Amino acid sequence: MKLRVAALALAAAVLGGCGGGIYIGFGGSGDSPPDVSLVAGVTSAAAGQAVPLAAAASDDYAVDRVDFYRVDAGGRSVWLGSDPASPYRWSAAIPVDAVSGSSVLFFARATDDAGQQTDSAMVSVSVL
Numbered sequence: 001m002k003l004r005v006a007a008l009a010l011a012a013a014v015l016g017g018c019g020g021g022i023y024i025g026f027g028g029s030g031d032s033p034p035d036v037s038l039v040a041g042v043t044s045a046a047a048g049q050a051v052p053l054a055a056a057a058s059d060d061y062a063v064d065r066v067d068f069y070r071v072d073a074g075g076r077s078v079w080l081g082s083d084p085a086s087p088y089r090w091s092a093a094i095p096v097d098a099v100s101g102s103s104v105l106f107f108a109r110a111t112d113d114a115g116q117q118t119d120s121a122m123v124s125v126s127v128l
Contacts, residue, residue: 034059036066036110036120044126047098051125055088055108062113068092071105071122080106098127 034057041052057063066088068080072095080092094104104127108120 031114031116032060033116033118034063034110034112036108036118038106038108038120038123040106040123040125042125044128045094046128047094048096049094051092051094053090053092053106055110055120057088057110059112064111064113067109067111069107069109094125094127100127102127
């Protein structure tokens, strides 16, 4: 153990002398994943109609982008698009084959500058 400490001290002195540096870290980075919420501009829409989506996203360092998704009838997430800058907005369309009386689900996924991701709660839009 004493040999390792001495080797680290020597490496730090050598690197420090040439303008370099050494970092010895313990534990996690302390970087938290982003927070994200989503709202739809309408609560109901006809098949084919546009639905304005707006997400609020924040992070302890930086939000890289917000991706917008629709959940299809089979439960799969369908990527709609991405917005790299606040305010995070997207115009989504109700699928043309959506059945009247059903609902279409949307969610947003925020990604921070470290690649951590968080999904918003689902937002439901009723199909007219």
